[in-house]
Amino acid sequence: MNLDRLLGIVFGILILISVFLLPLGYFTLPSGQTSSQTFFLTVMQLVESIKIELQQPTPLLLYEIMLIVSFVTIVVAGILGFNPMRSGAISVLAMIILTVVTIFHPQRGLNIPSYGIGYFTAWGFSIANVVIGKFQPFMNRKLSFLSSKSVKASPKESKAVSQPVTTTVEKPVEKTSPPSDLFKPLSVSEKPELPEQSEPIVSQVMSESPPIELFSLLSAPKEPEQESKPSRETVKLPSLNMFDQREYQLQPAISFPSPPVEINVIEEEISRIRVFLAILEEEKNTGLISDEAYDRLRARFEKMLDDLDEERRRIVRSS
Numbered sequence: 631m632n633l634d635r636l637l638g639i640v641f642g643i644l645i646l647i648s649v650f651l652l653p654l655g656y657f658t659l660p661s662g663q664t665s666s667q668t669f670f671l672t673v674m675q676l677v678e679s680i681k682i683e684l685q686q687p688t689p690l691l692l693y694e695i696m697l698i699v700s701f702v703t704i705v706v707a708g709i710l711g712f713n714p715m716r717s718g719a720i721s722v723l724a725m726i727i728l729t730v731v732t733i734f735h736p737q738r739g740l741n742i743p744s745y746g747i748g749y750f751t752a753w754g755f756s757i758a759n760v761v762i763g764k765f766q767p768f769m770n771r772k773l774s775f776l777s778s779k780s781v782k783a784s785p786k787e788s789k790a791v792s793q794p795v796t797t798t799v800e801k802p803v804e805k806t807s808p809p810s811d812l813f814k815p816l817s818v819s820e821k822p823e824l825p826e827q828s829e830p831i832v833s834q835v836m837s838e839s840p841p842i843e844l845f846s847l848l849s850a851p852k853e854p855e856q857e858s859k860p861s862r863e864t865v866k867l868p869s870l871n872m873f874d875q876r877e878y879q880l881q882p883a884i885s886f887p888s889p890p891v892e893i894n895v896i897e898e899e900i901s902r903i904r905v906f907l908a909i910l911e912e913e914k915n916t917g918l919i920s921d922e923a924y925d926r927l928r929a930r931f932e933k934m935l936d937d938l939d940e941e942r943r944r945i946v947r948s949s
Contacts, residue, residue: 634766635712640757641762642711643805645721648755652748658741659694669728669748671703689736699727707759715763721756725749725781762788896942903931904940 647655654669659679666674674692679687705722705784735741909930914924922948 632766634714634762637762638714638717638759639711641759642708642712642717645711645717645752646708646757648748648751649701649708652751653746654748655732655743655745657743658735667746669701669704673698673770687736693731693736696727696731700724700731703727707756707789711759714765714766718756718759718761719761721752725753725756750903816889890946896938896945900935900938903935907931 650670653667654672657665659665659672659675665675676697680691691767699722702720703724706723707717710720712896715837732743733741882943910919910924910927910931913919914921
């Protein structure tokens with residue numbers, strides 16, 4: 631329960647006590663009698679006089695009705711103490727009616743009654759309820775600002791927010807960096823490429839004369855032309871397989887980024903935008919930014935979240 635509501639309930643109870651238990655004061659009633667010690671007993675006298683004398687002059691009847699209405703209004707204001715602003719306004723209105731009716735007597739005219747402690751107590755707590763209801767938004771804003779400031783000052787929560795961002799950035803970097811072993815076959819595979827490049831020329835020369843230099847490069851014994859062809863084919867196939875394998879390994883690392891890296895970057899941006907939305911909501915609750923600015927910034931961030939989510943789904947479908 632808020633502090634202002636608690637104080638309003640306490641002040642409402644005190645208003646009821648001042649009406650039922652504390653002496654309100656002494657003033658002359660329409661019947662000529664003096665009022666009782668408390669406002670409750672005075673109203674009971676008025677009700678009995680109305681029952682006994684049904685035919686009374688209109689001014690006296692209005693006088694009695696106004697006193698009864700002021701009593702009922704003060705009781706309602708005391709019951710509505712959980713809403714300080716309404717309780718204070720209703721009780722102040724009831725006290726104004728009571729004061730005007732007791733001062734201006736319908737038969738004797740202007741009359742200054744002697745008010746008691748109950749009268750001044752009811753006035754004081756009625757005004758106190760109005761003050762509490764007036765400063766209720768300021769008190770709530772101040773308390774929420776202090777609570778948010780204490781939350782921001784705690785180091786554990788700041789670490790918990792910053793750690794996921796650093797981990798999501800480091801993982802894609804390790805995947806995108808090409809391994810050092812990938813470039814080692816380049817120096818080794820240069821020798822098999824020589825016969826591949828010279829292979830069309832050698833095939834043309836073989837129709838005219840036997841390729842003696844080619845057999846020396848391949849470290850094969852000098853044999854007839856028909857027996858050397860299978861050895862040339864066995865050298866050709868491994869070299870082509872090695873070249874294709876090396877090209878397949880280099881292609882994703884050099885020209886195309888891996889899909890998991892883009893997805894991780896998009897998820898990182900989504901998490902950052904959600905953190906910004908949470909901070910904006912705290913700033914709005916503390917009253918540091920207006921509602922219009924909060925709605926405008928929230929709409930922009932939500933548009934960015936929708937775009938990033940659509941991009942992530944597109945990458946998942948393409949992969």
